[in-house]
Amino acid sequence: MQVTTAILTLLLTTAPFQEDAYRERRNAMVKQQIEKEGVRSPTVLAAMRSVQRHLFIPESMRSYAYSDRPVPIGYGQTISQPYIVAYMTQVIDPQPDFRVLEIGTGSGYQAAILAGMVKAVYTIEIVRPLGQSATERLQQLGYNNVSVKIDDGYHGWKEHAPFDAIVVTAATAYIPPPLLDQLRENGKMIIPVGSPFQTQWLMLVTKKDGKATTKRLLPVSFVPFTRK
């Protein structure tokens, strides 16, 4: 009994210290990996500082939570490296009245980053176990303006369309026409094109006068290109 009490006491007293340590690492991550590489939006930087990235990563990989790299989350999926999340968020320039659609919930981290900056986030995950755990995690952490649907993201989420911005977090060989259709006029879609083990690039799709145009933004890969 005494031992149990001692362990509980230890856990209770060390937990705040652990959280402090994570906060420190998060601040260092924002300063060294994000701000330094050119992401300047104060709202994006604030979101990156506040969302506890380590809670979106499996226990066994948690030590890599704030490292400058993507981290495996199972089912052949990864949580993008911090800089890419921040960069993609900055590109769509989220506003408080925005409704944003995310394709590829994964761990739910990108949705959590967006949640503090916009009115509503709608996110779709095709891999059921990932979608279920992301739903639970986001609920537990209190992200109440995030709705998760387990479905084929190709079709978008027609009931909540049009969207001010669409963030696609899974690489694809085509831009799904239904998503373009659900993008509001002057809206922005950011989408990575490519596949793992290959060079990928982030592409911005904008819609003006009903016509879409594309612009390649940033070459990325499983390991980022730090272009000097």
Added chain:
Amino acid sequence: MRVLWSIGLLSAAIIAFQLALMQQLSIVQWYHFAYMVISVALLGFGSAGTVLSIFRKKLLTHLSSCLYWLMMGAGVSMALVTSIAQAPAIRFDSYLLFTDMRQAGLLLLSYLLFFIPFFLGALAIGLLFVAYADRIGKIYFANLAGSGIGGILALAGVSRLSPQQLTTVMAILPVLAAWLILPRRVIWVPAAIVIIGMKWMYPSPLVLSQYKDLSKTLLLPGSKITMEKNSPYGLIQTLTSPALRYAPGLSLTATNTATVQQAAFVNGDWFGVVLKPDTSFILNYTTFALPYVIAQRKEVLILRAGTGVDIQQARSKGAEHITAVEPNAAMLALLKNEWGDSISTHALEPRTFLSTGNEEYDLITLPIVGSFGGSAGLYALQEQFLLTREAFLEMWIKLHYTGAISVSAWMDYPLRNPLKLLATITDMLYAAGVADPREHIAAIRSWGTITFTVTRSPLATKEIARVRQFCTDMQFDPAILPGLQPAERAQYNQLEDTLFFHYIDRILSPDRNSFYDEYDFNIRPATDNQPYFSQFIKLSRLPRLANFFGKRSLPFFELGYLLVVATFVQISLLSFILIILPLFRKGWKSAALPGILVYFSGIGIGYMFVEIVLIQRCILYLGTPVYAAAAVITSLLTFSGIGSYVSSYFTRAQKRLQLVIGGIVGLLLCYAVVLSPVLQNTMHLPLPFKAFILLLLIAPLAFLMGIPFPAGLSYVATTEAAAVPWAWGVNGCLSVISTGLASIIAVELGFSWVMILAASAYGLVILPLLFASGQSSSRSGQTAVRRNVYRGHK
């Protein structure tokens, strides 16, 4: 006689196990782990040589017993290690090596597991070489013949059996070999057979990396595997899922995508799709439709038809006669099933098909170049004879006056595939006598793909107008078109910078060669002599690229080539340790050692260089890598075996051996010049004739090349018996190093140079022979003097 059968069976099992292991790792991980298997085999043979050098006397004292247990161990471990390596606690995932340090430990563990059968088998072979050095010719013959048969068995086996089944079947051979060594100790044979039998009955399932294309596709809702088939090209699987769609680089004006009926995978990697016929119209919303926009195409030739997407597009565009060429027979069966007799199909390598017949076509199409998203780094060392200057010339000759060649590429980053493709096309047009290539090329770009259509006659004004209109309708951007204005090139799809257009203009200009030199990647046109289209790396520019993109990004450009270079360096270091270590241990100071080193290194390097060049040359000649490997390995090993069988005749006279080496050097230099023209001019002949020609070319060379190793080993056995295992080890290590080295030289300089260097390696072998011959004549001179002195005294 029993010993000969025994070594033959064991050698066959080792080669077959190696091929089956490569196949297993290609399925569960990626094909570049073939290099790991080669290095594990080397480690096994090298370590066996070292152990043999150190414990030679002890092992020879208990020869039969040692051989028996080594062979038993090799057999049982062959059956078990492939299953143990699949256990959850041991299985590694190469993709996670980048993020999880534990994976490095698991990789090492797998490495050590695979090492066991190679080490045990190699130690048994080495022990036989040492014990029967006086009959080395026959022993070596059995070793070569067994290896050759093992290779053929494995090639035949992979078409019908899974790698797990194949390793199980092959595991029986070393057990039989052990029984032949000690027939009276039969008791353990059934026990070993039972263990191997259990593996056959309860095979462990192959667990693919979660990052393989198939693993990810299986996560899609409603996905299920509809067909599984082992083939010489690997494990072929087809899958269905309602969530699978296909529309590479689809126009942003499209309102739908094509629904996939079936997706095909080879060794768990994405191969292609069969589209639902009613949705294949969507292909007309991709840049691939360009040749059909320019003109109507009735006679269409589709090279490497794969799963038939190009056939569907040609049919939807009204093509009347479609000829599909696909070397993979299993895929072709899929096509036949889909299309029946409405198309003409040929199970041939496209180059073999192009070299025969006089038909002409309105359109010849090739599959999309560069894997999805860019880098084809993993395939950097794969010969791509369809993308060489000579291949495009053959296609050009087969076009009607109004015909066209069409090929697409993914827009990669950094730019490589589209630039090299354009460079190859431009080179071909100049070689075909076209004065201004710009008049013959139309290229259009979507957000992800670029399609080049090369027309036999200059593009007409109305054709140019149709291309412009198509671009406007689809929101594509023209990249090359006669009369194109700079402002037209990036209206809808902007690039990160406009250098791409500058590059393509330079490739089309007369100073293109200086641009190839300046560019950081190798984008010179691929040729039949250097058919490595996807090899873009310039080793001299690596530091510059590392500085520009970051060191960690380099593997993502050219993983395949860097892996070979890294493996070569690693194996070379390992070999150095394995060769030098016994020297220190034994404290040898013999003057013969440098000679032994040069002799056995030279024949090791020379033999492997010749084997690799012949296989690579024959891929184009015979049509498939499987035929090429089977034909070359069988004929080379068989005739070398005959050579080794008669080698004792040459052991007795140094002069004869010098003549043999001279003959090899002469033949190789001759082949460096005449091999290509002979093969080129007979490529159109039927397969049996080509096989016969090949036999005539290989037989005399292989016969001579089979002599130096046993003759040399026999000589060492009589002059420096303790050095026999070391000489064997040197030869083995250098042979394996040469596999990587030959690939690197072929990439950097071309096949002809590999052949010339093989001749040089054999040429070097003459030096120690001359030295030994001088020593032996000096020794016999001294003996004669002593004899005369004795006689004088007498």
